[in-house]
Amino acid sequence: MFDQINNNVTRYHTFNKEELAFFNSLLKPIRYKKKSHLLQAGEVCNFEGFITKGCIMTYLLNEEGKETVLYFSVENWWVSDICSFNEQTKSDFYIQALEDTDLLILNPQSKEELLFKVPAFERTFRLMIQKNLSVMQNRLHSIIAKSAEARYADFIKRYPSIPQRVSQHHIASYLGVTPEFLSKIRAKLAKQ
Protein backbone atom coordinates (compact mmCIF):
# COMPACT_ATOMS: atom_id res chain seq x y z
CA MET A 1 0.00 0.00 0.00
CA PHE A 2 2.78 2.44 0.84
CA ASP A 3 5.32 1.28 -1.73
CA GLN A 4 4.38 3.88 -4.29
CA ILE A 5 4.56 6.82 -1.94
CA ASN A 6 7.74 5.59 -0.26
CA ASN A 7 9.41 5.25 -3.63
CA ASN A 8 8.28 8.74 -4.41
CA VAL A 9 9.68 10.45 -1.32
CA THR A 10 12.93 8.52 -1.40
CA ARG A 11 13.69 9.99 -4.81
CA TYR A 12 14.69 13.13 -2.97
CA HIS A 13 16.27 11.78 0.22
CA THR A 14 16.95 8.34 1.68
CA PHE A 15 14.80 7.79 4.75
CA ASN A 16 15.31 4.83 7.03
CA LYS A 17 12.68 2.23 7.89
CA GLU A 18 11.51 3.92 11.08
CA GLU A 19 11.15 7.26 9.39
CA LEU A 20 9.12 5.76 6.58
CA ALA A 21 6.98 3.80 9.03
CA PHE A 22 6.23 6.98 10.95
CA PHE A 23 5.48 8.82 7.73
CA ASN A 24 3.13 6.06 6.64
CA SER A 25 1.36 6.05 9.99
CA LEU A 26 0.36 9.67 9.38
CA LEU A 27 -1.16 9.04 5.96
CA LYS A 28 -4.89 8.63 5.63
CA PRO A 29 -6.27 6.69 2.67
CA ILE A 30 -9.28 8.20 1.01
CA ARG A 31 -11.28 7.53 -2.13
CA TYR A 32 -13.04 10.05 -4.35
CA LYS A 33 -15.68 9.13 -6.88
CA LYS A 34 -15.36 10.33 -10.46
CA LYS A 35 -16.53 13.93 -10.86
CA SER A 36 -16.48 14.66 -7.12
CA HIS A 37 -14.55 17.65 -5.86
CA LEU A 38 -11.64 17.45 -3.42
CA LEU A 39 -11.64 21.22 -3.13
CA GLN A 40 -13.75 24.13 -4.29
CA ALA A 41 -12.76 27.77 -4.69
CA GLY A 42 -13.34 29.66 -1.46
CA GLU A 43 -12.49 26.68 0.75
CA VAL A 44 -9.24 26.19 2.62
CA CYS A 45 -7.24 23.26 1.28
CA ASN A 46 -6.64 20.88 4.17
CA PHE A 47 -4.80 18.12 2.37
CA GLU A 48 -1.68 17.23 0.51
CA GLY A 49 -2.59 14.09 -1.34
CA PHE A 50 -0.59 11.43 -3.12
CA ILE A 51 -2.50 9.60 -5.85
CA THR A 52 -2.12 5.82 -5.76
CA LYS A 53 -4.75 5.29 -8.47
CA GLY A 54 -6.86 7.58 -10.59
CA CYS A 55 -6.77 10.98 -12.20
CA ILE A 56 -7.43 14.47 -10.95
CA MET A 57 -7.48 17.97 -12.36
CA THR A 58 -6.90 21.34 -10.75
CA TYR A 59 -8.65 24.22 -12.46
CA LEU A 60 -9.76 27.81 -12.11
CA LEU A 61 -12.94 29.58 -13.18
CA ASN A 62 -12.89 33.22 -14.23
CA GLU A 63 -15.76 35.70 -13.83
CA GLU A 64 -17.48 34.47 -16.98
CA GLY A 65 -17.18 30.87 -15.86
CA LYS A 66 -14.41 29.97 -18.29
CA GLU A 67 -12.35 27.04 -17.06
CA THR A 68 -8.54 26.98 -17.05
CA VAL A 69 -6.87 23.68 -16.19
CA LEU A 70 -3.66 24.24 -14.24
CA TYR A 71 -2.74 20.61 -13.61
CA PHE A 72 -3.62 17.07 -14.44
CA SER A 73 -2.42 14.64 -11.79
CA VAL A 74 -2.29 10.86 -12.06
CA GLU A 75 -0.81 7.93 -10.15
CA ASN A 76 2.34 8.78 -8.18
CA TRP A 77 1.77 12.51 -8.27
CA TRP A 78 0.90 14.81 -5.43
CA VAL A 79 -2.12 17.05 -5.49
CA SER A 80 -2.96 20.04 -3.32
CA ASP A 81 -3.28 23.78 -3.34
CA ILE A 82 0.02 24.16 -1.54
CA CYS A 83 -0.43 27.85 -0.88
CA SER A 84 -3.87 27.49 0.61
CA PHE A 85 -2.73 24.46 2.60
CA ASN A 86 0.34 26.08 4.08
CA GLU A 87 -1.09 29.49 4.80
CA GLN A 88 -4.57 28.19 5.56
CA THR A 89 -6.06 30.78 3.22
CA LYS A 90 -9.01 30.43 0.90
CA SER A 91 -8.17 28.71 -2.34
CA ASP A 92 -8.94 29.99 -5.84
CA PHE A 93 -8.84 26.47 -7.23
CA TYR A 94 -11.19 23.62 -7.90
CA ILE A 95 -9.71 20.16 -7.55
CA GLN A 96 -11.82 17.42 -9.10
CA ALA A 97 -11.52 13.69 -9.65
CA LEU A 98 -11.75 12.75 -13.34
CA GLU A 99 -11.83 9.05 -12.45
CA ASP A 100 -12.49 7.13 -9.24
CA THR A 101 -9.33 8.03 -7.37
CA ASP A 102 -7.43 6.67 -4.38
CA LEU A 103 -5.28 9.01 -2.36
CA LEU A 104 -3.07 9.00 0.68
CA ILE A 105 -3.39 12.34 2.39
CA LEU A 106 -1.61 14.43 4.97
CA ASN A 107 -3.56 17.10 6.80
CA PRO A 108 -1.91 20.21 8.26
CA GLN A 109 -1.50 18.61 11.70
CA SER A 110 0.03 15.40 10.41
CA LYS A 111 2.35 17.30 8.10
CA GLU A 112 3.51 19.46 10.97
CA GLU A 113 4.08 16.38 13.10
CA LEU A 114 6.05 14.81 10.29
CA LEU A 115 8.27 17.84 9.82
CA PHE A 116 8.82 18.05 13.56
CA LYS A 117 9.80 14.39 13.97
CA VAL A 118 11.60 13.95 10.64
CA PRO A 119 12.94 17.36 9.64
CA ALA A 120 14.51 15.93 6.47
CA PHE A 121 11.01 15.96 5.00
CA GLU A 122 11.19 19.73 4.96
CA ARG A 123 13.77 19.42 2.21
CA THR A 124 11.74 16.80 0.39
CA PHE A 125 8.71 19.04 0.25
CA ARG A 126 10.83 21.96 -0.84
CA LEU A 127 12.25 19.94 -3.71
CA MET A 128 8.79 18.86 -4.71
CA ILE A 129 7.59 22.46 -4.90
CA GLN A 130 10.71 23.36 -6.80
CA LYS A 131 9.99 20.70 -9.38
CA ASN A 132 6.48 22.03 -9.64
CA LEU A 133 7.80 25.55 -10.18
CA SER A 134 10.08 24.27 -12.89
CA VAL A 135 7.13 22.66 -14.66
CA MET A 136 5.20 25.92 -14.49
CA GLN A 137 8.10 27.92 -15.87
CA ASN A 138 8.25 25.53 -18.78
CA ARG A 139 4.57 25.81 -19.40
CA LEU A 140 4.61 29.57 -19.33
CA HIS A 141 7.46 29.55 -21.80
CA SER A 142 5.69 27.18 -24.14
CA ILE A 143 2.42 29.08 -24.08
CA ILE A 144 4.20 32.37 -24.76
CA ALA A 145 6.64 31.12 -27.35
CA LYS A 146 4.87 28.31 -29.20
CA SER A 147 1.82 27.82 -31.38
CA ALA A 148 -1.13 25.80 -30.13
CA GLU A 149 -0.17 23.02 -32.53
CA ALA A 150 3.35 22.79 -31.10
CA ARG A 151 2.00 22.84 -27.54
CA TYR A 152 -0.34 19.98 -28.30
CA ALA A 153 2.44 17.97 -29.95
CA ASP A 154 4.66 18.55 -26.90
CA PHE A 155 1.85 17.58 -24.58
CA ILE A 156 1.04 14.21 -26.16
CA LYS A 157 4.74 13.44 -26.36
CA ARG A 158 5.39 14.29 -22.73
CA TYR A 159 2.22 12.89 -21.24
CA PRO A 160 1.10 10.19 -23.71
CA SER A 161 -1.24 8.55 -21.21
CA ILE A 162 -3.24 11.67 -20.37
CA PRO A 163 -5.08 12.13 -23.69
CA GLN A 164 -6.45 8.61 -23.35
CA ARG A 165 -7.95 9.38 -19.98
CA VAL A 166 -9.06 12.99 -20.19
CA SER A 167 -11.64 14.68 -22.44
CA GLN A 168 -10.43 16.99 -25.17
CA HIS A 169 -12.43 19.74 -23.60
CA HIS A 170 -10.12 19.61 -20.58
CA ILE A 171 -6.97 19.19 -22.61
CA ALA A 172 -7.92 22.23 -24.69
CA SER A 173 -8.33 24.20 -21.50
CA TYR A 174 -4.93 23.00 -20.25
CA LEU A 175 -3.31 24.06 -23.52
CA GLY A 176 -5.11 27.38 -23.57
CA VAL A 177 -7.21 26.89 -26.71
CA THR A 178 -10.88 26.22 -27.46
CA PRO A 179 -12.06 22.63 -27.84
CA GLU A 180 -13.06 23.35 -31.45
CA PHE A 181 -9.61 24.54 -32.34
CA LEU A 182 -7.97 21.58 -30.64
CA SER A 183 -10.17 19.35 -32.76
CA LYS A 184 -8.90 21.11 -35.89
CA ILE A 185 -5.29 20.71 -34.72
CA ARG A 186 -5.86 17.01 -34.23
CA ALA A 187 -7.44 16.66 -37.66
CA LYS A 188 -4.45 18.41 -39.19
CA LEU A 189 -1.87 16.28 -37.34
CA ALA A 190 -3.77 13.07 -38.15
CA LYS A 191 -3.62 13.86 -41.87
CA GLN A 192 0.18 13.98 -41.79
Add this chain to the structure above:
Amino acid sequence: MFDQINNNVTRYHTFNKEELAFFNSLLKPIRYKKKSHLLQAGEVCNFEGFITKGCIMTYLLNEEGKETVLYFSVENWWVSDICSFNEQTKSDFYIQALEDTDLLILNPQSKEELLFKVPAFERTFRLMIQKNLSVMQNRLHSIIAKSAEARYADFIKRYPSIPQRVSQHHIASYLGVTPEFLSKIRAKLAKQ
Protein backbone atom coordinates in the same frame (compact mmCIF):
# COMPACT_ATOMS: atom_id res chain seq x y z
CA MET B 1 23.26 47.29 4.73
CA PHE B 2 21.43 44.18 5.92
CA ASP B 3 18.19 45.83 6.99
CA GLN B 4 16.40 45.15 3.74
CA ILE B 5 17.27 41.49 3.59
CA ASN B 6 16.62 40.92 7.27
CA ASN B 7 13.20 42.48 6.92
CA ASN B 8 12.59 40.22 3.99
CA VAL B 9 13.44 36.93 5.69
CA THR B 10 11.66 37.81 8.91
CA ARG B 11 8.42 38.11 6.99
CA TYR B 12 8.31 34.33 7.06
CA HIS B 13 9.82 33.50 10.45
CA THR B 14 11.21 35.49 13.38
CA PHE B 15 14.93 34.92 13.67
CA ASN B 16 16.91 36.12 16.66
CA LYS B 17 19.88 38.49 16.53
CA GLU B 18 22.51 35.76 16.45
CA GLU B 19 20.79 33.89 13.66
CA LEU B 20 20.50 37.03 11.57
CA ALA B 21 24.10 37.95 12.28
CA PHE B 22 25.22 34.52 11.14
CA PHE B 23 23.02 34.76 8.06
CA ASN B 24 24.45 38.17 7.23
CA SER B 25 28.00 36.93 7.66
CA LEU B 26 27.39 34.45 4.85
CA LEU B 27 26.16 37.04 2.38
CA LYS B 28 28.50 38.42 -0.20
CA PRO B 29 27.78 41.85 -1.70
CA ILE B 30 28.26 42.12 -5.42
CA ARG B 31 27.54 44.72 -8.08
CA TYR B 32 26.55 44.13 -11.69
CA LYS B 33 26.73 46.77 -14.38
CA LYS B 34 23.72 47.51 -16.53
CA LYS B 35 23.39 44.97 -19.38
CA SER B 36 25.81 42.47 -17.81
CA HIS B 37 24.70 38.89 -17.30
CA LEU B 38 24.54 37.18 -13.91
CA LEU B 39 23.86 33.87 -15.64
CA GLN B 40 23.75 32.50 -19.18
CA ALA B 41 21.96 29.43 -20.49
CA GLY B 42 24.20 26.38 -20.20
CA GLU B 43 25.88 27.58 -17.03
CA VAL B 44 25.13 26.29 -13.55
CA CYS B 45 23.55 28.94 -11.34
CA ASN B 46 25.75 29.34 -8.31
CA PHE B 47 23.91 32.11 -6.52
CA GLU B 48 20.71 33.05 -4.79
CA GLY B 49 20.77 36.81 -4.80
CA PHE B 50 18.78 39.44 -2.96
CA ILE B 51 18.55 42.78 -4.76
CA THR B 52 19.23 45.81 -2.56
CA LYS B 53 19.20 48.21 -5.51
CA GLY B 54 18.59 47.86 -9.22
CA CYS B 55 16.59 45.80 -11.66
CA ILE B 56 17.10 42.41 -13.23
CA MET B 57 15.31 40.21 -15.72
CA THR B 58 15.28 36.45 -16.18
CA TYR B 59 14.56 35.30 -19.71
CA LEU B 60 14.70 32.39 -22.11
CA LEU B 61 15.65 32.21 -25.77
CA ASN B 62 14.02 29.67 -28.08
CA GLU B 63 15.61 28.08 -31.14
CA GLU B 64 14.83 31.07 -33.34
CA GLY B 65 16.28 33.44 -30.76
CA LYS B 66 12.94 34.75 -29.58
CA GLU B 67 13.11 36.10 -26.04
CA THR B 68 10.60 35.26 -23.31
CA VAL B 69 10.86 37.20 -20.05
CA LEU B 70 9.96 35.01 -17.08
CA TYR B 71 10.64 37.50 -14.30
CA PHE B 72 11.47 41.08 -13.59
CA SER B 73 13.12 41.51 -10.20
CA VAL B 74 13.73 44.76 -8.38
CA GLU B 75 14.79 45.91 -4.89
CA ASN B 76 13.88 43.49 -2.10
CA TRP B 77 13.33 40.53 -4.41
CA TRP B 78 15.37 37.41 -4.74
CA VAL B 79 16.82 36.30 -8.03
CA SER B 80 18.20 32.92 -9.02
CA ASP B 81 17.52 29.87 -11.11
CA ILE B 82 16.49 27.88 -8.09
CA CYS B 83 16.40 24.58 -9.92
CA SER B 84 19.84 24.94 -11.41
CA PHE B 85 21.20 26.21 -8.10
CA ASN B 86 19.81 23.40 -5.99
CA GLU B 87 20.47 20.54 -8.33
CA GLN B 88 23.65 22.04 -9.77
CA THR B 89 22.36 21.41 -13.28
CA LYS B 90 22.79 23.56 -16.35
CA SER B 91 20.34 26.42 -16.53
CA ASP B 92 18.07 27.27 -19.48
CA PHE B 93 17.85 30.87 -18.35
CA TYR B 94 19.62 34.12 -18.93
CA ILE B 95 19.69 36.50 -15.98
CA GLN B 96 20.64 40.05 -16.89
CA ALA B 97 20.94 43.38 -15.08
CA LEU B 98 18.69 46.05 -16.63
CA GLU B 99 20.26 48.72 -14.39
CA ASP B 100 23.40 48.88 -12.30
CA THR B 101 22.41 46.46 -9.57
CA ASP B 102 23.58 45.65 -6.04
CA LEU B 103 23.02 42.19 -4.68
CA LEU B 104 23.69 40.15 -1.59
CA ILE B 105 24.33 36.58 -2.63
CA LEU B 106 24.48 33.13 -1.13
CA ASN B 107 26.45 30.44 -2.90
CA PRO B 108 25.64 26.73 -2.56
CA GLN B 109 28.17 26.25 0.25
CA SER B 110 26.99 29.21 2.28
CA LYS B 111 23.37 28.24 1.81
CA GLU B 112 24.10 24.72 3.00
CA GLU B 113 25.96 26.09 6.01
CA LEU B 114 23.03 28.36 6.77
CA LEU B 115 20.50 25.53 6.59
CA PHE B 116 22.73 23.35 8.74
CA LYS B 117 23.23 25.96 11.48
CA VAL B 118 19.79 27.57 11.30
CA PRO B 119 17.36 24.93 10.03
CA ALA B 120 14.43 27.32 10.27
CA PHE B 121 15.72 28.87 7.05
CA GLU B 122 14.68 25.70 5.27
CA ARG B 123 11.09 26.72 5.88
CA THR B 124 11.78 30.30 4.83
CA PHE B 125 13.17 29.20 1.52
CA ARG B 126 10.31 26.80 0.99
CA LEU B 127 7.80 29.59 1.58
CA MET B 128 9.66 31.82 -0.84
CA ILE B 129 9.48 29.19 -3.57
CA GLN B 130 5.85 28.64 -2.76
CA LYS B 131 5.13 32.32 -3.24
CA ASN B 132 6.98 32.16 -6.51
CA LEU B 133 4.87 29.19 -7.61
CA SER B 134 1.74 31.07 -6.70
CA VAL B 135 2.84 33.99 -8.88
CA MET B 136 3.49 31.64 -11.80
CA GLN B 137 0.09 29.96 -11.43
CA ASN B 138 -1.49 33.39 -11.58
CA ARG B 139 0.46 34.33 -14.64
CA LEU B 140 -0.39 31.15 -16.45
CA HIS B 141 -4.04 31.72 -15.66
CA SER B 142 -3.96 35.29 -16.91
CA ILE B 143 -2.20 34.41 -20.14
CA ILE B 144 -4.63 31.60 -20.87
CA ALA B 145 -7.80 33.35 -19.80
CA LYS B 146 -7.25 37.03 -20.57
CA SER B 147 -6.66 39.25 -23.59
CA ALA B 148 -3.33 40.99 -24.06
CA GLU B 149 -5.02 44.29 -23.22
CA ALA B 150 -6.30 42.95 -19.89
CA ARG B 151 -2.90 41.45 -19.08
CA TYR B 152 -1.20 44.79 -19.70
CA ALA B 153 -3.76 46.63 -17.58
CA ASP B 154 -3.21 44.13 -14.76
CA PHE B 155 0.53 44.44 -15.09
CA ILE B 156 0.74 48.23 -14.79
CA LYS B 157 -1.69 48.12 -11.90
CA ARG B 158 0.24 45.44 -10.02
CA TYR B 159 3.75 46.62 -10.82
CA PRO B 160 3.38 50.34 -11.49
CA SER B 161 7.08 51.02 -11.10
CA ILE B 162 8.30 48.47 -13.63
CA PRO B 163 7.06 50.16 -16.84
CA GLN B 164 9.05 53.25 -15.86
CA ARG B 165 12.24 51.28 -15.61
CA VAL B 166 11.98 48.64 -18.31
CA SER B 167 11.71 48.95 -22.09
CA GLN B 168 8.43 48.09 -23.77
CA HIS B 169 10.24 45.49 -25.75
CA HIS B 170 10.87 43.56 -22.54
CA ILE B 171 7.42 44.18 -21.12
CA ALA B 172 5.88 42.89 -24.33
CA SER B 173 7.95 39.74 -24.01
CA TYR B 174 6.85 39.34 -20.38
CA LEU B 175 3.21 39.70 -21.40
CA GLY B 176 3.61 37.35 -24.34
CA VAL B 177 2.92 39.82 -27.17
CA THR B 178 4.98 41.59 -29.81
CA PRO B 179 6.34 45.08 -29.05
CA GLU B 180 4.29 46.46 -31.95
CA PHE B 181 1.10 45.09 -30.57
CA LEU B 182 1.87 46.36 -27.07
CA SER B 183 2.33 49.80 -28.57
CA LYS B 184 -1.12 49.55 -30.13
CA ILE B 185 -2.62 48.47 -26.81
CA ARG B 186 -1.03 51.49 -25.12
CA ALA B 187 -2.36 53.82 -27.81
CA LYS B 188 -5.83 52.42 -27.33
CA LEU B 189 -5.75 52.68 -23.52
CA ALA B 190 -4.34 56.22 -23.68
CA LYS B 191 -7.26 57.35 -25.83
CA GLN B 192 -9.78 56.30 -23.19
Add this chain to the structure above:
DNA sequence: CGTCTATTTGAATGTACTCAAAAGCGGTGG
Protein backbone atom coordinates in the same frame (compact mmCIF):
# COMPACT_ATOMS: atom_id res chain seq x y z
C1' DC C 1 -32.76 2.14 -28.78
C1' DG C 2 -32.90 6.81 -27.43
C1' DT C 3 -30.91 10.52 -24.97
C1' DC C 4 -27.19 13.17 -23.54
C1' DT C 5 -22.66 14.69 -24.07
C1' DA C 6 -18.35 15.08 -26.62
C1' DT C 7 -16.25 15.87 -30.90
C1' DT C 8 -16.00 17.46 -35.58
C1' DT C 9 -16.80 20.58 -39.36
C1' DG C 10 -17.62 25.03 -41.55
C1' DA C 11 -18.26 30.02 -42.17
C1' DA C 12 -17.58 34.45 -40.41
C1' DT C 13 -15.03 37.21 -37.20
C1' DG C 14 -11.44 39.00 -34.25
C1' DT C 15 -7.15 39.20 -32.00
C1' DA C 16 -2.54 39.36 -32.52
C1' DC C 17 1.53 38.92 -35.77
C1' DT C 18 4.75 40.24 -39.63
C1' DC C 19 7.01 43.39 -42.24
C1' DA C 20 8.08 47.97 -43.55
C1' DA C 21 8.45 52.64 -42.76
C1' DA C 22 8.12 56.80 -40.03
C1' DA C 23 8.52 59.30 -35.84
C1' DG C 24 10.49 60.13 -31.34
C1' DC C 25 14.28 60.31 -28.07
C1' DG C 26 18.74 60.21 -25.79
C1' DG C 27 23.45 60.53 -26.12
C1' DT C 28 27.71 62.10 -28.36
C1' DG C 29 30.82 64.86 -30.81
C1' DG C 30 31.79 68.79 -33.60
Add this chain to the structure above:
DNA sequence: CCACCGCTTTTGAGTACATTCAAATAGACG
Protein backbone atom coordinates in the same frame (compact mmCIF):
# COMPACT_ATOMS: atom_id res chain seq x y z
C1' DC D 1 24.14 74.26 -28.86
C1' DC D 2 22.57 71.62 -32.37
C1' DA D 3 23.26 67.98 -35.75
C1' DC D 4 23.66 63.38 -36.32
C1' DC D 5 23.51 58.55 -35.02
C1' DG D 6 21.49 54.57 -33.04
C1' DC D 7 17.85 52.67 -30.67
C1' DT D 8 13.01 52.51 -29.17
C1' DT D 9 8.38 53.27 -30.10
C1' DT D 10 4.59 54.19 -33.16
C1' DT D 11 1.76 53.60 -37.22
C1' DG D 12 -0.22 51.10 -41.12
C1' DA D 13 -1.35 47.42 -44.38
C1' DG D 14 -1.75 42.74 -45.15
C1' DT D 15 -1.84 38.13 -43.08
C1' DA D 16 -2.22 34.22 -39.96
C1' DC D 17 -3.67 32.01 -36.01
C1' DA D 18 -7.33 31.20 -33.08
C1' DT D 19 -12.26 32.19 -31.62
C1' DT D 20 -17.30 32.26 -31.96
C1' DC D 21 -21.46 30.42 -33.23
C1' DA D 22 -24.16 26.99 -35.43
C1' DA D 23 -25.00 22.61 -37.07
C1' DA D 24 -23.77 17.86 -38.02
C1' DT D 25 -21.78 13.59 -36.44
C1' DA D 26 -20.03 10.32 -33.30
C1' DG D 27 -19.78 8.04 -28.80
C1' DA D 28 -21.21 6.72 -24.20
C1' DC D 29 -24.48 5.13 -21.09
C1' DG D 30 -28.71 3.76 -19.11
